[in-house]
Amino acid sequence: MMTFIPPRLRKPAVYVLAGLLFAAAWLVQGGHLWFVSIMAVIGTAAGAVRLYRLGGTDTDEGARAGSRTDERQQLVSLRSRALACNLAAATSFLGLTAAIAVKAAWGWPFLVTFLITGYGYLLGLGNYGVAEEGTPDDADTGRQTRPPVRS
C-alpha cells in the first residue's frame, strides 16, 4: 500500500493516520475532555506539515522523514530501533517486578509489553537468522559428519 504513496508523503501520512486515531479516541470517550481531540487534530496537521518540510532537507533526519534512506541511514535507524526495544523490554521488566513487589493491579501492561518485546525478538531470530543455518558441507559431499563432542 505504501508504494502507491510518494516517498516524501509516506511518513506524514502515517503520522496523520496515528494522529487522527488518537483524536478519535478522545472524541469517542465522550467525556468533558472531548476538546482534546480538536487539539490533537491541530497538532497532527502541524506535525505532518513539519515532517513533510523536514523530508525535503539534505540531512539524515530529512532522509528518514522523506523515506529515502541509504544503507548507512537504514543501519542507524535499525540500531536506534534495537536500542528503543531494549529499553522497552528493560523498563517493562522493571515495572512488572515493581508491580509484583507492591501487589499492584497495574502490572499487566508491563507484562504485555515484556511479552511482546520477547516474542518479537524470537520472531526476528526465526525470520532473519535461525532459518538460514542451512546444511553442513559434509551433508552435501556425503561424508560422515563428526559430532562436535565425543561421548
Added chain:
Amino acid sequence: MNEGLGGLRASDADREQAVEVLKAAFVQDRLAKAEFEAHVGRALASRTYAELAAATAGIPAPLSTVQPPGAPSTMAEQRTRRKISQAELAEALGVSRQTVISIENGRYTPSLPLAFTIARFFGQTVDGMFA
C-alpha cells in the same frame, strides 16, 4: 604518501604490491629491463614505507596505493583528484552526501555491494580503496 608515516615498517604484502606495480610499468615499457631489476631489488630490500616509496619513485600513479596502515581513505583523494564534489559522488553512487562524508572520514564502512560500486566508479580495486 603521508608525511610522518613513512617511517613505519612495510609488510611483505606492501613489497609484493610495489613489485606488481613495477611489473606493470615494465610491461608497459615505462621501465627498461635493467631499471626494472634495480627497482625490484630496492623494493624487495625496503624495510619502511619511505624506502618503498623511494624504490618506486618516478613510477606513475598506481604506486600511490601503497599506503601505510591507518592512512586516510583513498576515496577522498580519488574524488578530489577527479574534481568531483561530495554531492555529485553521492548522486552517482546512489547514497546520501552524509554517507559519502562518513566514508571519507572513516566513520562508516560501506557494505560490500557499495564498496564494489565505489571501486568500480573510480576504476580501482576494493583492496586499493579500502584496505
